[in-house]
Amino acid sequence: MMYWEKELETLPVKGLRRLQVTRLNVTLEQAKRSPYYGELFGGNGAFPETIRDLEALEKLPFTEKQHLRNNFPYGFLTLPPKEIIRLHSSSGTTGNPTVIFHNRHDIESWSNLMARSLFCAGVRDTDVFQNIVGYGLFTGGLGFQYGIEKLGALSIPAGAGNSIRQIKLMRDYGTTAIHAIPSYMARLYDVFLEEKLDPRKDTRLRLLCIGAEPHTEEQRQRIQEMFGVKAFNSFGLSEMNGPGVAFECEYQTGLHIWEDAFLVEIVNPDTLQPVPEGEYGELVMTTLDREANPLIRYRTRDITRFIPGECPCGRTHRRIDRITGRTDDMFILRGCNIFPMQVEGVLMKIPEVGDDYRITLETINDQDALVIDVEIRREWFRGDMVYLDKLQKRLTHLIRDEVLVTPVIRLVEPGSLPKAEGKAVRVFDKRKR
Amino acid sequence: MAYQVSVFLENKIGHLERVTTVLKDADINILTMNLNHTPGGWGIVNLLVNKPETAFRLLSGAGVSAALRRIVVLPMEDKPGSLDGLLRKIAGAGINFTTAYGRSGNGNAWFVVDIEDLPEAQQLLLDAGLEILSDEVVYSLD
Secondary structure (H helix, E strand, C coil), rough: CCCCHHHCCCCCCCHHHHHHHHHHHHHHHHHCCCCCHHHHHHHCCCCCCCCHHHHHHHHHCCHHHHHHHHHHCCCCCCCCCCHHHEEEEEECCCCCCCCEEEEHHHHHHHHHHHHHHHHHHHCCCCEEEEEECCCCCCCHHHHHHHHHHHHHHHCCCCCCCHHHHHHHHEEEEEEEEEEEEEHHHHHHHHHHHHHHCCCCCCCCCCEEEEECCCCCCHHHHHHHHCCCEEEEEHHHHHHHHHHEEECCCCCCCCECCCCCCCCEEECCCCCCEEEECCEEEEEEEEEECCCCCCCCEEEEEEEEEEECCCCCCCCCEEEEEEEEEEEECEEEEEEECCHHHHHHHHHCCCEEEEEEEEEEEECCCCCCEEEEEEEEHHHHHCHHHHHHHHHHHHHHHHHHHHHHHCCEEEEEECCCCCCCCCCCEEECCCCCC | CCEEEEEEEECCCHHHHHHHHHHHCCCEEEEEECCCCCCCEEEEEEEEEEEEEEHHHHHHHHCCEEEEEEEEEEEEECEEEEEHHHHHHHHCCCCCCEEEEEEECCCEEEEEECCCHHHHHHHHHHHHHCCCCHHHHHHHHC
């Protein structure tokens, strides 16, 4: 077994927890220098006292996205501007953007985590790595870029879009590894076919990294089949640097979350109490190696669980499961909590169904209805009405069994649904209130 | 054996026109057609055209869900009672069908039928004394 940093990655759990406690105290000291935490902790000077073990963690307050927004832009900054070398921020279309600042140490630490993540998935310095996501404020571009360089592979900073050019780059330079969002990989595959090319034969691809967008195991399997190589799940969020928070190893049994850099909790989003090991809840994270912009018990809104047991790869950092949804993209329809991922999970198991779909919540005959537009793949169309009618009924039943609400399935022509740009937003709420 | 072109369509303004524009641009003639609709908001349009393979290729290329389906075209006289006579023979041969449509002109009429298990059914139709038009004849109907 090969590791990027053997000692840290295989540190026995006890040692790992001790390291976390040490780093947590350093982080708390550092956090007090920011206006926000300074005021929060500074009232009586003594709080928070030194943490002796992780049991004491629950005494610390949570930090939420709203806090970041309310204290935009410098409220969480612990260092003078002179020390800062980069910021990343969200678009802020729904209010103040969320911005995270980095000093030189933070960028170095993040690059290293990213290199470790890539190495863990099997990327080596001999690879040619094409990074097919947007550069700029989006963390997936520069985050991977610095990681690839740190690891020593040849980076192709291709950026997002222009599939014809992506394919040309892949063929010109013999690309062996790719990073992209999963919905884009499906689109890229279509362009390969249109160009009469087979990515399994006409490229030198060895592996894919997919992330930045929640997706199901079925979707991953489909992408692996299209390209004939393994696709490794990448997880990150801009508040925790970006990518390089958690990554799959060659066993693909969940994502190792780097516990030397992050303190990880999974809590019940209503009670905010930890859930029993192995159960789903909201991921809460504390930075342990970030100087400019530390965050304490940050509520990510992402729903996942710890995967019990040890990974055969020997890494001691726990694994989280793929993100099944967000506490805030869940919608409630006729009293049922529904996550778009549940719907997607069903759709992706049906070979006739295309990659794009759309969920609309509508009011039909004064009743709330779950309407799902589904594309049927062209190659499955046989001109047979009975067959399509049966398929429609089958989808209706399968989704009802999953979400407990009978959906209205609408079959639509392929290509008629708007293609997802960036993170796929697929739920439209048009209910009358 | 003749083919019809079947096309999947959402029931929305302008969608059928997308199909007919492709045919117009390729100078393809529609001999007869029918249009179905389901409560699900979608339907299938069946087109009997003079160049089905070309139509299928062009429609698929334009991103339309299209399929070639084998059909039989049964000729009859254009006068009262001939469809009744034809249907009696089809029923007598023990054959069921899901989609059918017609065409008439110049004193002749044609019945287009989409039958499951077509190869077997075809023999039964011939045994029942029905005439089945060859594809050359079908595609050159005017």
